[in-house]
Amino acid sequence: MTSGGTRVRKLTARSAVLSALLGAHPAEASAAGILTLATKLGFGQSAVRVALTRLVAAGDLDRSDGMYTLSARLIDRQRRQDFALHYHASAWDGSWRLAVVTTGAEDSTDRAALRTALRAAKFGEVREGVWGRPNNVSTTVRADARERLTLFRAVPEGDAVDLVSEVFAPTEWAKAAEELVTMLREASVMVERFEIAAAIVRHILDDPLLPAEVLPAHWPGHDIRQAYEAFRIELTTLAEEILTATR
Incomplete structure (x- = not known):
């Protein structure tokens, strides 16, 4: 499944585990909690156990006292993800x-x-x-x-809009963002919505966070974040109920 240049990847046990932990604060869960959540997404427990073993071996997760946490490298990704979703922009002086x-x-x-x-x-x-x-x-x-x-x-001497267009191609980013928002709104199956939401997060991570003065008209930056936030609340509520109950 694709949207513009953004691929919506098929959900795997590995991606389900990582996506759930990347969206959790704190980014930790018990094996029982992960297994329960993944089962609700349609994965067998054996596939999830294999995924957890491989994630630990690859250095993506740390395991201690029966709890799984994101590794330092993925905690850094979570920080970048949180920043991209809720960044603060200053007034731009043209520099x-x-x-x-x-x-x-x-x-x-x-x-x-x-x-x-x-x-x-x-x-x-x-x-x-x-x-x-x-x-x-x-x-x-x-x-x-x-x-x-x-x-x-x-401060560039030429037109800032032209320079931004050449360096960042914001129109292409906007087109893919609009398509992803539409796909999420139209999806009704939880697994499919999860896949699209994961693609939205990857796309938001690629948002160059440009000032309004150089953006194309009808910039979808707010819309795509709002769409993801609605899904995140839905998923996080489910995940936190499961992960908290099984810690």
């Missing part, structure tokens, strides 16, 4: 933050890691080695990536 790569990469893996870190901090690639974003949101570049960068603040 941009620039990140210029001043220390070269050792190999393609290193280059890919730097690009991932910059995208996670909501920067877009202006040209090779030069990344930027409007200075309306406070984001932090991961420490290991920050050591390889020199940061500047600047």
